[in-house]
Amino acid sequence: MIGILIVNLGTPDAPTAPAVRRYLRAFLSDTRVVELPRILWWPILNGPVLLTRPTRSARNYASIWLPEGSPLLVYSQRQCNALQARWARRFPDEVRVELAMRYGNPSVARGMAALRDAGCHKILVVPLYAQYAAATTASIFDAVAHTLRGWREIPEIRMIRDWHAHPAYIRALAENIRAWWQEHGPAERLLISFHGLPQACITRGDPYRAQCEKTTALLVQALGLSDDQWTQSFQSRFGAAQWLKPYTDKMLMELGRSGVRRVDVVCPGFTADCVETLQEIAMEGKETFLQAGGKVLRYIPALNDHPRWIDAFSEILEPHWRYWEDPEHFAVSAQPG
């Protein structure tokens, strides 16, 4: 049996300040996420950040919470279930898909143990991020490695690094947007917004910005947009440092002020809708745009568990685990040196 561990960021267990505090403490204690020396960061985290942010954040989560739970968890779980169902039809008893969260529940340790207990000796780790950043992708690798420290027999492991330019991903994004326009009519401007990252991460070598720009270029080309029909920006700034620019909120203000009346926003970096898309863009971003003079802001939903994304995602993942079934791969490594 081959195990597929799909890993997303994580989300609070409840839309309450204590649950958000627990989640933020785990998230923001990660040295991959905040790269400041602990002696500087610890008092800031345990002081202003964890005293004030959980209350405000909990309100944001409450405004988008689903009956089944946090949207990030609900949509990520549906993606896993759909992948599992799809593969169970085509390759009975060959693959087992588990969802894990880097911070909070269900944990990486639990997901790995579930795969081990199901008899998986080969595990493909899939961070749910199309664009690579050390803060997100590499941190998932850390969590997997940390879990394996407690195992005597470790499985064969592969990890997908990113899929920012994969034709199936670009096609799914483009079809998603085209279907939206067919149903709701076209917009004046498409704003393509990615999660931000501190500028210093790029200076230190993260390929994140370049990968976001590549995704945008391919998407715009697939949609056949001319340069005056789209803009790209980065959202979700955190803290006082410089983040990637242009900032999404500033861009929405500028668009509103410059007389653009109708803007559609799409967030290709998020495969599952979450507080950053449903609250920050669809609610807060909309208010910003309208206050600046805009008339209509529409948020185009993420790929979530739409069949066109499950098709594309399985196309992206299959070569990575079916490689284990390919006798040629073993023949190469078995050649006498």
Ligand SMILES: C=CC1=C(C)c2cc3[nH]c(cc4nc(cc5[nH]c(cc1n2)c(C)c5CCC(=O)O)C(CCC(=O)O)=C4C)c(C)c3C=C
């Ligand atoms: C898509 C890729 C992501 C990158 C890159 C990323 C970097 C990053 N994020 C923070 C701080 C916060 N992010 C928060 C939420 C959040 N971030 C991502 C994805 C990326 N983050 C997602 C999918 C979510 C949503 C989680 C959910 O529960 O819905 C939050 C928490 C929300 C809040 O309090 O506003 C923080 C904080 C940093 C510092 C960082 C890079 C260094």
Ligand SMILES: [Fe+2]
């Ligand atoms: Fe984030």
Ligand SMILES: [Fe+2]
């Ligand atoms: Fe946010």
